[in-house]
Amino acid sequence: MILDKSLIDQHNSQGNALHQKKYGLLASLLQDEGHQVNTILERLAAFQVAIPSWALGTGGTRFGRFAGGGEPRSLEEKIEDVGLLHALNQSSGAISLHIPWDIPQNPKAIQQLAASFELKFDAVNSNTFQDQENQDYSYKFGSLSHTDKAVRDQAIAHNVEVIRHGVELGSKSLTIWLSDGTDFPGQQNFRRSFARTLDSFEQIYAQLPADWKVFIEYKPYEPHFYSTVVADWGSSLLFCQKLGEKALGLVDLGHHLPNTNIEQIVSRFLMEGKLGGFHFNDSKYGDDDLTVGAMRPYQLFLIFNELVDGMTSSEIKNPELSWMIDASHNIKDPLEDLMQSVEAIMMAYAQALIIDRPALEKAQLQNDATLAQEILQNAYRTDVRPLLAEARLQAGAALNPVAFYREQKIRQALIKQRGEKTYSTGL
Numbered sequence: 001m002i003l004d005k006s007l008i009d010q011h012n013s014q015g016n017a018l019h020q021k022k023y024g025l026l027a028s029l030l031q032d033e034g035h036q037v038n039t040i041l042e043r044l045a046a047f048q049v050a051i052p053s054w055a056l057g058t059g060g061t062r063f064g065r066f067a068g069g070g071e072p073r074s075l076e077e078k079i080e081d082v083g084l085l086h087a088l089n090q091s092s093g094a095i096s097l098h099i100p101w102d103i104p105q106n107p108k109a110i111q112q113l114a115a116s117f118e119l120k121f122d123a124v125n126s127n128t129f130q131d132q133e134n135q136d137y138s139y140k141f142g143s144l145s146h147t148d149k150a151v152r153d154q155a156i157a158h159n160v161e162v163i164r165h166g167v168e169l170g171s172k173s174l175t176i177w178l179s180d181g182t183d184f185p186g187q188q189n190f191r192r193s194f195a196r197t198l199d200s201f202e203q204i205y206a207q208l209p210a211d212w213k214v215f216i217e218y219k220p221y222e223p224h225f226y227s228t229v230v231a232d233w234g235s236s237l238l239f240c241q242k243l244g245e246k247a248l249g250l251v252d253l254g255h256h257l258p259n260t261n262i263e264q265i266v267s268r269f270l271m272e273g274k275l276g277g278f279h280f281n282d283s284k285y286g287d288d289d290l291t292v293g294a295m296r297p298y299q300l301f302l303i304f305n306e307l308v309d310g311m312t313s314s315e316i317k318n319p320e321l322s323w324m325i326d327a328s329h330n331i332k333d334p335l336e337d338l339m340q341s342v343e344a345i346m347m348a349y350a351q352a353l354i355i356d357r358p359a360l361e362k363a364q365l366q367n368d369a370t371l372a373q374e375i376l377q378n379a380y381r382t383d384v385r386p387l388l389a390e391a392r393l394q395a396g397a398a399l400n401p402v403a404f405y406r407e408q409k410i411r412q413a414l415i416k417q418r419g420e421k422t423y424s425t426g427l
């Protein structure tokens, strides 16, 4: 589905008077506070969040899945959906693929299609958490950590194949989320599982092209309920440190036990130059994979506070980050959900950009906890949405992407084109 840009212009001119009122007020307040509004707008415009191919269809749970209608039926249609998102917000200029769900049959054509929407390929994801057809060995008892070398070799070969697909498309990184773990105490020896996994990681690492990175994602439980090999940021960092400079940690916001201080983890990774990127989502209980900002927007802001501090401090030497969403749920229109997620991420970023950092540092040195909180919350409680809207307006995107999407009845058009009962591959 190709969007007629003049429809966006029409939408924008209808909303422009109200927007200018809100934006003018905010811009002048920020200016008075000493912020360079144009610099903030430039940074927002440059910020791009990758969309996961598996979030374009409705997800599901082990209890069922409800098809949303008009879901993409192929890799091409997934790219078209992300292209549509990007046209609406100009902030979703990348897609993160998953192998084997997204094997490109004709990589050249796929690359051209993505380029026609100005999309790049972010990290490619491997999958050894499911058994695939025509596969020799099962991953029931693990993959890269398996006790049997033949199973490990098969999982290593899969990851190498994923790198090969990524190279064909111009991706520069591999994300490994290793589901391996145990369900019962005593089932495996922790130390030996770690050693076998490290050996497998090393073999994959050896196959990375010179300009590639590998992201090691951690998760404390699920699908296994007693232990996970890469359970936490400590394990991820350990693997990364042993592997070398191309190996970096990946923080999925849903992969922490309740009330974990994620912003401090982010700070630690940055301090070591070992933060690779994010899987943004939100949750109340566990790996809920809900819309970013739906539950804990303040936590997201505190994470961005660390990120902006890390990106602007000369003491931090961390490679450029991969900003990705990882979402999956049953009830929303996936495209609307992703627009909301991108907006929430941008909001947290914008709020972190307007923190009065010199004043915060001073308050910290003086141990003035009250003032430090005032400074953080002053930024957090600023409604920065007009800034995001202005950045979109200047980039030719829609002032209000969700409203535009509904006005234009885009989902209805997709259903007409693709059918009511479509199932996109994914979780």
Ligand code: AOS
Pocket (backbone or CB within 6 Å): 054, 098, 125, 177, 217, 219, 252, 279, 287, 326, 427
């Ligand atoms: C699983 O819980 C992880 O979050 C993965 O990053 C991700 O959901 C998966 O790789 C998508 O297939």
Ligand code: ZN
Pocket (backbone or CB within 6 Å): 177, 217, 252, 279, 326
């Ligand atoms: Zn994830």
Ligand code: ZN
Pocket (backbone or CB within 6 Å): 252, 253, 254, 255, 279, 281, 287, 288, 289, 326
């Ligand atoms: Zn998650």
Ligand code: ZN
Pocket (backbone or CB within 6 Å): 219, 252, 254, 255, 287, 326
């Ligand atoms: Zn997850």
